[in-house]
Amino acid sequence: MAPSATFLALISTLVILTSPAHALPNAVAHRDAQDSCHCFPGDACWPAPDLWNAFNGSLGGRLIANTPIAAVCHHSTLFPYDAAACSVLQNTWFLPQTHFDSSSSMMASLPTNNSCNPFLDASAPCTMGNYPVYSVNATGPGDYQTTLQFAQAHNIRLVIRNTAADYNGKSSGAGSLALWTHHLKSKEILEYRSNGYSGTAFRFGAGVQVTEAYEFSLAHGHLVVGANVPEVGLVGGYSQGGGHGPLVSRFGLAVDQVLEWEVVLASGEVVVASPDSAEHADLHWALCGGGGGTYAAVLSATVKAHPSLILSTANLTFALPPTAQSPDAFWEGVRVFVEHIPAINDAGTQAIWYVEATAFNLATLFAPGFDKTALDALMQPFLDALDRLELPYSYASEQHPGFLEGFLQQPGTGAANLNIGGRLIPRTLAQSNGGSAALTAAIHSITSSSGVVFSGVTFNVSNHAPEHGVGINPYWRETIFSAVFGTFFDWTDWEKNQRSADTITNDLLPHLERLTPGGAAYLNECDFQQADWKTVFYGANWVRLSEIKSKYDPNGVFYALGAVGSEGWTQQVDGRLCRAT
Numbered sequence: 001m002a003p004s005a006t007f008l009a010l011i012s013t014l015v016i017l018t019s020p021a022h023a024l025p026n027a028v029a030h031r032d033a034q035d036s037c038h039c040f041p042g043d044a045c046w047p048a049p050d051l052w053n054a055f056n057g058s059l060g061g062r063l064i065a066n067t068p069i070a071a072v073c074h075h076s077t078l079f080p081y082d083a084a085a086c087s088v089l090q091n092t093w094f095l096p097q098t099h100f101d102s103s104s105s106m107m108a109s110l111p112t113n114n115s116c117n118p119f120l121d122a123s124a125p126c127t128m129g130n131y132p133v134y135s136v137n138a139t140g141p142g143d144y145q146t147t148l149q150f151a152q153a154h155n156i157r158l159v160i161r162n163t164a165a166d167y168n169g170k171s172s173g174a175g176s177l178a179l180w181t182h183h184l185k186s187k188e189i190l191e192y193r194s195n196g197y198s199g200t201a202f203r204f205g206a207g208v209q210v211t212e213a214y215e216f217s218l219a220h221g222h223l224v225v226g227a228n229v230p231e232v233g234l235v236g237g238y239s240q241g242g243g244h245g246p247l248v249s250r251f252g253l254a255v256d257q258v259l260e261w262e263v264v265l266a267s268g269e270v271v272v273a274s275p276d277s278a279e280h281a282d283l284h285w286a287l288c289g290g291g292g293g294t295y296a297a298v299l300s301a302t303v304k305a306h307p308s309l310i311l312s313t314a315n316l317t318f319a320l321p322p323t324a325q326s327p328d329a330f331w332e333g334v335r336v337f338v339e340h341i342p343a344i345n346d347a348g349t350q351a352i353w354y355v356e357a358t359a360f361n362l363a364t365l366f367a368p369g370f371d372k373t374a375l376d377a378l379m380q381p382f383l384d385a386l387d388r389l390e391l392p393y394s395y396a397s398e399q400h401p402g403f404l405e406g407f408l409q410q411p412g413t414g415a416a417n418l419n420i421g422g423r424l425i426p427r428t429l430a431q432s433n434g435g436s437a438a439l440t441a442a443i444h445s446i447t448s449s450s451g452v453v454f455s456g457v458t459f460n461v462s463n464h465a466p467e468h469g470v471g472i473n474p475y476w477r478e479t480i481f482s483a484v485f486g487t488f489f490d491w492t493d494w495e496k497n498q499r500s501a502d503t504i505t506n507d508l509l510p511h512l513e514r515l516t517p518g519g520a521a522y523l524n525e526c527d528f529q530q531a532d533w534k535t536v537f538y539g540a541n542w543v544r545l546s547e548i549k550s551k552y553d554p555n556g557v558f559y560a561l562g563a564v565g566s567e568g569w570t571q572q573v574d575g576r577l578c579r580a581t
């Protein structure tokens, strides 16, 4: 679909009519109406430096010209080589903060496309690759509007970038301008009244991260639903795509919490979307689970407050016995755990667990609202089952002085240094008559592949769907865990990574797909090569989500890999984004 002449006229009008007082000097679109690709650096249509300077001026100097953070590790034209800085970077590369503090880096590995690899020799090339060329360090609606106008006027690819945690690099893009939301840190407590909810609520700016949201809500005697890890953004891809975490079996998913979204539309209009709003209830619905980065640019989300809870946690490990026993006992232990997942979830607790070829690790069992005695009692039937199998295990549990202390003490996951595949697992596969055995056999097969780690994050959100409805794939309501598995990334043998991604897609994920025909995957924890992704990510909601996307972003200003509307685009080998023909 090529942009119509009407669209171009509309955009020019928009730029003129809605530019704030510090308007761009005559930002005219220098571009062929037939051009079906975004303007790319080096193209004649790419804005000249004076236009970027004027744009920067209209943003009060908040435009950043990016260089890859690993440029310090290379002799390139982008940045001076600096051996000491490179060594520091190598030692901190796997910390999420290294990437979310930057205006351009990303936590994901394969989507970096090896364009500026900190672990290669200094003589290896360093280019922008998939990193955004410029970022706007946004502070509020004015910056959002100015950025959206500039991107449209000059036909530049726009990305919305929050923490850049996305496993598939959805918050990055070659030749792009990034709307960087990380510094929108506003936090507010309020009394909220609507048809569906009345009570305390919190309004969080787009850049607020999970720990900050927990801290702020707890300081006011409440809790909010957030992720298992501290660094993920609360309001961005997490709450727009699903959002599981320690509290979801008690209170629902992150998408079930949002009372209203304050957004800037592609047109530049600022609107508040809530289930009660006459005009934008559909947008609220889509943003609650229909995926980040595609319907509108979110400024803030107002979410339900929940009572503050005490927290106990437990962990448990067992391993394949070296010689004495057959591996059967180990896999029977895994199967028995799978059978216990419904009980763990239904009690309002959450398990984060890993299986490797020879080891099982329940890294954290989050038990909000439980004291240690109650948590141990919940786990006892599972421990008894392991005893009956004569499988040695190590179990520990603890009651924490407060939710935050317990949360921060758990082992983190670091940056996304993996190639992954994922699938949502339905409750039927935890049943002893067949289901749990078949699922365990699949886990066994997957982890038999060299270097694969399988993980599960459990929940029961069946009874938490809000009455007004949410756009998330309905399959979540029958799910007992999100399965994610992967192989660690190899930064020194790039081709190996594409091969291991292909193994995941073609050989390993099918073990779970065969068990879950017509099933689903969490769009935030998925294989970037997922076939049938429209139904796998969005299920029965695909059609309505597509309609809402067309209504709010008819010209495709917002794009992200695997997002609704992305089917209208193809990315060329050099990263250039073009309309699909």
Ligand SMILES: Cc1cc2nc3c(=O)[nH]c(=O)nc-3n(C[C@H](O)[C@H](O)[C@H](O)COP(=O)(O)OP(=O)(O)OC[C@H]3O[C@@H](n4cnc5c(N)ncnc54)[C@H](O)[C@@H]3O)c2cc1C
Pocket (backbone or CB within 6 Å): 107, 159, 160, 161, 162, 163, 164, 165, 166, 167, 170, 171, 181, 206, 226, 227, 228, 229, 232, 233, 234, 235, 236, 237, 238, 240, 241, 242, 243, 244, 245, 292, 293, 294, 296, 297, 298, 299, 413, 414, 415, 416, 524, 525, 560
């Ligand atoms: C270490 C790690 C741990 C994780 N743990 C959990 C977990 O416990 N539970 C869980 O459910 N998920 C978890 N995830 C997955 C997480 O939900 C996704 O990575 C999510 O996309 C992160 O959102 P973000 O906004 O922080 O990241 P980004 O990569 O910055 O953004 C992700 C997507 O959202 C869009 N987006 C961001 N901000 C906005 C905005 N203001 N308006 C519109 N679009 C926006 C971006 O364009 C992009 O498409 C984890 C991921 C990692 C890497």
Ligand SMILES: *[C@@H]1O[C@H](CO)[C@@H](O)[C@H](O)[C@H]1NC(C)=O
Pocket (backbone or CB within 6 Å): 053, 056, 057, 060, 061, 062, 063, 064, 065
């Ligand atoms: C934008 O302006 C600020 C302040 O003058 C400056 O520090 C910054 O380097 C400029 N950004 C670009 C991309 O030129």
Ligand SMILES: *[C@@H]1O[C@H](CO)[C@@H](O)[C@H](O)[C@H]1NC(C)=O
Pocket (backbone or CB within 6 Å): 113, 115, 128, 129, 130, 174, 573, 574, 575, 576
């Ligand atoms: C990705 O890497 C390939 C192979 O080196 C290269 O041809 C392509 O241009 C790169 N794309 C980007 C966006 O860097």
Ligand SMILES: *[C@@H]1O[C@H](CO)[C@@H](O)[C@H](O)[C@H]1NC(C)=O
Pocket (backbone or CB within 6 Å): 064, 103, 137, 139, 183
């Ligand atoms: C972005 O803006 C914030 C203030 O809003 C500032 O603290 C931060 O240093 C800026 N970051 C960059 C890279 O310019």
Ligand SMILES: *[C@@H]1O[C@H](CO)[C@@H](O)[C@H](O)[C@H]1NC(C)=O
Pocket (backbone or CB within 6 Å): 313, 314, 315, 363, 396, 397, 398, 411
């Ligand atoms: C397991 O839990 C105990 C008790 O909370 C804790 O002391 C220990 O560090 C945990 N082990 C791991 C590996 O996290």
Ligand SMILES: *[C@@H]1O[C@H](CO)[C@@H](O)[C@H](O)[C@H]1NC(C)=O
Pocket (backbone or CB within 6 Å): 342, 345, 346, 427, 459, 460, 461, 462, 463, 477, 478, 479, 480
């Ligand atoms: C969630 O728990 C309810 C009981 O409260 C149960 O009926 C339902 O089957 C459970 N759903 C899942 C997916 O485990």
